[in-house]
Amino acid sequence: MNFTTFWTNLKALEEAIAITSPVSKTVKRAYWGAPPETTKDLPCIINALSETGRVLEFGSRDQIMRVNVQMLVAKARVEDTRSSEIATAFWFAAKDAFDADYNLSGAVSFMTLRGSDPTVPVLLQHGGQAYIGFNAYLDIQVNEAFAFRTEDFEPGHLITVDLPEYGLNDDELLIERVTAYNPANSN
Numbered sequence: 001m002n003f004t005t006f007w008t009n010l011k012a013l014e015e016a017i018a019i020t021s022p023v024s025k026t027v028k029r030a031y032w033g034a035p036p037e038t039t040k041d042l043p044c045i046i047n048a049l050s051e052t053g054r055v056l057e058f059g060s061r062d063q064i065m066r067v068n069v070q071m072l073v074a075k076a077r078v079e080d081t082r083s084s085e086i087a088t089a090f091w092f093a094a095k096d097a098f099d100a101d102y103n104l105s106g107a108v109s110f111m112t113l114r115g116s117d118p119t120v121p122v123l124l125q126h127g128g129q130a131y132i133g134f135n136a137y138l139d140i141q142v143n144e145a146f147a148f149r150t151e152d153f154e155p156g157h158l159i160t161v162d163l164p165e166y167g168l169n170d171d172e173l174l175i176e177r178v179t180a181y182n183p184a185n186s187n
Contacts, residue, residue, distance in 0.1 A: 001063065001142045006107040007032055013104065014045045017097050019089040038127035043073045043090060060145050067138040069113065076123055076130035083132040084121035091120040091134045109143045
């Protein structure tokens with residue numbers, strides 16, 4: 001995955017999210033990581049990444065990532081029900097926007113925006129300030145092919161294998177033979 005393309009596309013998608021009811025508003029800014037102070041660019045979205053899984057196979061890599069997506073709609077105030085309604089409207093608009101571009105214009109294989117528990121309206125803390133907004137997760141799957149060096153996989157070479165689930169912990173194994181097959185023809 002090319003991070004620059006991913007972030008450019010995610011930022012564009014998030015900054016295009018808009019609502020017309022109960023008020024007309026558009027996301028003013030999307031951040032990668034939290035800004036260092038409180039933000040005046042409201043409403044805004046703050047994104048942070050977790051890599052939850054990765055599988056390497058010969059010639060392919062499958063990555064599962066999760067982006068915590070927090071939308072800050074307004075500074076929290078006592079008895080402010082209007083901001084909660086606006087946050088909820090933005091939640092539904094965000095789901096529609098992400099569903100319409102399930103692969104982020106080709107930057108990822110597949111993605112799904114899903115709510116945290118609770119999702120909306122929630123109080124979010126940032127820079128010592130409480131905000132009303134929504135809290136969600138963007139689950140991302142990236143399946144990509146890559147080239148690997150075949151010269152290291154020849155009979156007589158030693159390779160280090162780390163598969164603890166099979167009792168192999170950085171064990172050096174001797175390659176006796178190499179077999180390749182096309183999974184499309186493996187019936």
